[in-house]
Amino acid sequence: TGSHLHKINLNVVSHYLLHTYVGAKPLDLVLKPSFPLEISCTISGYSNPYVYWYKWSKADGIKLKFTSLAKDLMDPSEDDGFSASRPEDLQSVLKSTRAPQSDPAVWYCAASAHSVREKVTCCTKT
Known part of the structure; x- marks a missing residue:
């Protein structure tokens, strides 16, 4: 009939050396295009972490999409319908008012005590 289902996966990235755990709900979503989605990422074991959302797609590989260095701060706040x-x-919460009609993607939520910064010189202390 013309409606297709798209699977959106969310993988969990954990940092055991920092005793930090990143968990997400739900872990897997199967949605019809244009349906809304909301994924919650919860961090434990470390206060004031930096939080990152990565997106992997077959076409683009893995890309950093969102970065948060503190509560109520997200850069950018919107990107490509999310x-x-x-x-x-x-x-942290990832949302889309309409699931994209593109290829399936895998989203990763990660947390770290250190920032991911562009390398300007040989070394960066964070």
Whole structure:
């Protein structure tokens, strides 16, 4: 009939050396195009972490899409039909009002005690 299902996966990235755990709900979504989605990422084991959302697609590979250095700060807040927010120090939310009609993608939520910065010189201390 013309409606197709798209699977959107969310993988969990954990940092055991920092005793940090990143968990997401739901882990897998199967949506019809144009349906809304919301994924929550919860961090434990470390306060004030930096939070990142990465997107992997077959066409583009893995790309950093959103970065948050603190509660209520997200850069950018919207990108390519998705929005990310950080309403709590240890929680981030990825949303889209309409699931994209593109190839399936895998989203990764990650947390770190260190920033991911562009390399300007040989070394960067964070």
